[in-house]
Amino acid sequence: MAKKEIKSADQATLEMIEKASQDGARVVFDRAETTKPCPIGGEGSCCSICAMGPCRVMAPKGREETAEDRRKRIGVCGATPETISARNFVRKVAAGTASHGDHGRVMARFFLSVARGEAPGYQIKDEQKLLQLALELGVTIGDRSNEEIAVEVGELMVNEFGRQEGELLFLKRAPLKRQELWRKLGVAPRGIDIEVAEAMHRTHMGTDQDFQDLLHHGVRTALADGWGGSMIATELQDVIFGTPAPVFSQINLGVLKEDEVNIIIHGHEPQLAEMITVTAQGPEMIEYARSKGAKGVNLAGMCCTANEMLMRHGVPVAGNFLQQELAVVTGALETMVVDVQCIMQGLVDTANCYHTKIITTNPRAKIQGATYMEFDEHNAFESTKAIVKAAIDNFVNRGKNIRIPKQKTDMIAGFSHETINYLLGGLFRASYRPLNDNIINGRIRGVAGVVGCNNPRIMHDSANFAMVKELIKNDVLVLQTGCMAMASAKAGLMTPEAASEYAGEGLASVCEAVGIPPVLHMGACIDNSRILMAATAMVKDGGLGDDISDLPVAGAAPEWMSEKALAIGQYIVGSGIFTVFGVTWPTSGNKEVCDYLFKDFQEMYGGMWAFEPDPIKAAHLMIEHIDKKRKALGIDKARERVLYDMAMRRELEAV
Numbered sequence: 001m002a003k004k005e006i007k008s009a010d011q012a013t014l015e016m017i018e019k020a021s022q023d024g025a026r027v028v029f030d031r032a033e034t035t036k037p038c039p040i041g042g043e044g045s046c047c048s049i050c051a052m053g054p055c056r057v058m059a060p061k062g063r064e065e066t067a068e069d070r071r072k073r074i075g076v077c078g079a080t081p082e083t084i085s086a087r088n089f090v091r092k093v094a095a096g097t098a099s100h101g102d103h104g105r106v107m108a109r110f111f112l113s114v115a116r117g118e119a120p121g122y123q124i125k126d127e128q129k130l131l132q133l134a135l136e137l138g139v140t141i142g143d144r145s146n147e148e149i150a151v152e153v154g155e156l157m158v159n160e161f162g163r164q165e166g167e168l169l170f171l172k173r174a175p176l177k178r179q180e181l182w183r184k185l186g187v188a189p190r191g192i193d194i195e196v197a198e199a200m201h202r203t204h205m206g207t208d209q210d211f212q213d214l215l216h217h218g219v220r221t222a223l224a225d226g227w228g229g230s231m232i233a234t235e236l237q238d239v240i241f242g243t244p245a246p247v248f249s250q251i252n253l254g255v256l257k258e259d260e261v262n263i264i265i266h267g268h269e270p271q272l273a274e275m276i277t278v279t280a281q282g283p284e285m286i287e288y289a290r291s292k293g294a295k296g297v298n299l300a301g302m303c304c305t306a307n308e309m310l311m312r313h314g315v316p317v318a319g320n321f322l323q324q325e326l327a328v329v330t331g332a333l334e335t336m337v338v339d340v341q342c343i344m345q346g347l348v349d350t351a352n353c354y355h356t357k358i359i360t361t362n363p364r365a366k367i368q369g370a371t372y373m374e375f376d377e378h379n380a381f382e383s384t385k386a387i388v389k390a391a392i393d394n395f396v397n398r399g400k401n402i403r404i405p406k407q408k409t410d411m412i413a414g415f416s417h418e419t420i421n422y423l424l425g426g427l428f429r430a431s432y433r434p435l436n437d438n439i440i441n442g443r444i445r446g447v448a449g450v451v452g453c454n455n456p457r458i459m460h461d462s463a464n465f466a467m468v469k470e471l472i473k474n475d476v477l478v479l480q481t482g483c484m485a486m487a488s489a490k491a492g493l494m495t496p497e498a499a500s501e502y503a504g505e506g507l508a509s510v511c512e513a514v515g516i517p518p519v520l521h522m523g524a525c526i527d528n529s530r531i532l533m534a535a536t537a538m539v540k541d542g543g544l545g546d547d548i549s550d551l552p553v554a555g556a557a558p559e560w561m562s563e564k565a566l567a568i569g570q571y572i573v574g575s576g577i578f579t580v581f582g583v584t585w586p587t588s589g590n591k592e593v594c595d596y597l598f599k600d601f602q603e604m605y606g607g608m609w610a611f612e613p614d615p616i617k618a619a620h621l622m623i624e625h626i627d628k629k630r631k632a633l634g635i636d637k638a639r640e641r642v643l644y645d646m647a648m649r650r651e652l653e654a655v
């Protein structure tokens with residue numbers, strides 16, 4: 001008998017996979033077994049962009065390629081394997097950028113509605129951040145009201161999407177040297193939509209057929225995500241909903257409650273979720289829930305909506321990407337309310353085995369078989385009331401087959417860039433100085449961003465845990481977002497106590513002094529822009545070089561699956577940071593394209609891609625990179641001294 005493969009590092013997940021199979025429900029883990037990845041598409045060697053194809057251009061496996069092989073390995077139009085590989089890659093980056101960009105655009109327009117008083121129930125929560133933004137953008141403050149200022153800020157931000165020339169305004173936030181490099185390489189994005197549209201045009205049949213040129217446009221497109229769409233979304237969300245500050249919460253399927261109406265909000269854009277928290281906790285709905293025999297209404301989040309609600313309100317998190325259907329499998333979920341991105345269509349099929357109602361809310365994202373209840377921000381209270389009421393009405397339909405896993409882990413989240421600044425530097429001289437000092441003196445070896453999704457092609461949550469543990473053990477402070485942040489939180493890495501248990505002595509001593517976990521939750525995937533801001537702040541505080549590429553920092557997405565993850569990785573690389581991806585690599589079928597991304601980019605951008613599916617090896621690639629940067633900065637000796645000190649201390653203790 002074949003050995004049964006363990007599908008998750010998370011007990012609650014394993015328990016629910018088991019229950020699903022007993023209940024005859026199919027979930028993503030089952031589908032991943034029957035639907036195997038296509039090896040040709042997987043390595044990026046299939047072109048299907050015109051009807052003369054699809055053309056498959058794989059290199060021969062297991063033997064040297066002859067000149068004759070190579071001549072035949074070509075598309076009907078004559079496209080080379082390099083062109084095909086790069087086109088496929090750039091299209092994915094463009095799709096990821098478009099997704100974050102569309103989120104940012106909706107947010108900017110929503111922001112304008114709020115500023116104009118057209119979205120009752122919402123208001124500007126972070127005045128200080130609004131004023132800072134106004135100052136930065138050259139918007140007059142004077143004696144104008146917050147709303148007047150916000151209208152002008154909002155208009156400037158909306159314009160960024162349709163801007164046709166010049167440069168995105170937030171590029172000016174980057175270190176000067178980085179800005180100059182982007183200009184020199186011709187990759188400073190003009191606007192957000194234009195770079196995505198041009199990427200689609202360039203990759204159309206018969207347009208850009210120079211793979212290097214294509215890949216540079218991929219960088220330009222991705223930069224329009226990191227320093228554009230995503231950054232705009234983060235900034236404006238902070239102004240309206242509040243900038244996150246440390247908050248306690250709990251995570252995993254155990255946050256669902258047996259005796260209450262359970263509602264999960266799943267997706268990405270926070271304006272819906274923000275209002276549901278208000279509606280669901282109001283006396284009217286609680287009263288209504290009681291009338292149906294429930295003790296109350298219990299709200300939890302999933303995927304990045306969960307991160308948004310967690311960061312700002314401490315709303316508990318039910319789980320990450322691969323757990324979405326498993327929440328239904330508990331039998332205790334009245335409704336899952338979804339908006340855009342990362343919503344599995346399979347949810348509807350799973351829900352058919354239970355009483356759960358899947359409610360779609362966004363005109364851009366409907367699902368056959370789900371209930372569509374449009375969320376209207378101009379009438380948010382009534383819209384969300386109808387949704388919550390539908391959930392409560394569904395409580396009486398619960399079956400007897402209910403099992404909620406016990407697992408729920410304590411966590412601290414809410415580490416925005418501003419919060420880190422404040423925690424480290426104090427209110428009156430908020431700065432990254434203490435972080436830089438601790439990096440320079442070697443207690444902290446460097447900083448790593450570990451981000452991205454889950455992927456059923458590997459054991460759920462396992463690569464994240466192995467990688468993050470290895471990094472903090474080696475004194476690397478870890479910043480996280482997205483579904484990987486949740487994986488660490490579930491494993492107990494996001495509590496201050498985790499420092500003494502898992503971190504190396506240097507990192508642990510800093511965490512203990514400041515009172516922070518060794519792994520910091522920075523938010524949703526769009527909040528990777530916070531990581532760009534943190535890196536920039538480190539450069540500006542001095543002592544660690546004059547560009548992001550000089551910093552002892554690295555990035556990783558050990559369990560990625562989404563096109564958005566590729567866009568993020570590409571803008572992190574384009575911003576000068578070494579970034580390693582796990583699971584699979586979308587251009588792995590083409591050596592030239594891989595060499596360009598993995599090696600030549602290093603020369604040009606000071607940051608490059610790497611692919612390493614083994615999380616421990618990947619962690620060591622990151623550590624090696626960090627050490628290389630420390631050496632170039634001349635601070636490698638300091639670290640040796642710290643280690644020597646510790647050895648001495650131990651010797652002293654032994655005496």
Ligand code: XCC
Nearest residue numbers: 304342452453482483525
């Ligand atoms: Fe989606 Fe954002 Fe990936 Fe999680 S990490 S699977 S993109 S929810 Ni964004």
Ligand code: SF4
Nearest residue numbers: 047050053055075077
């Ligand atoms: Fe084939 Fe060229 Fe058409 Fe692609 S564009 S499908 S390589 S003919």
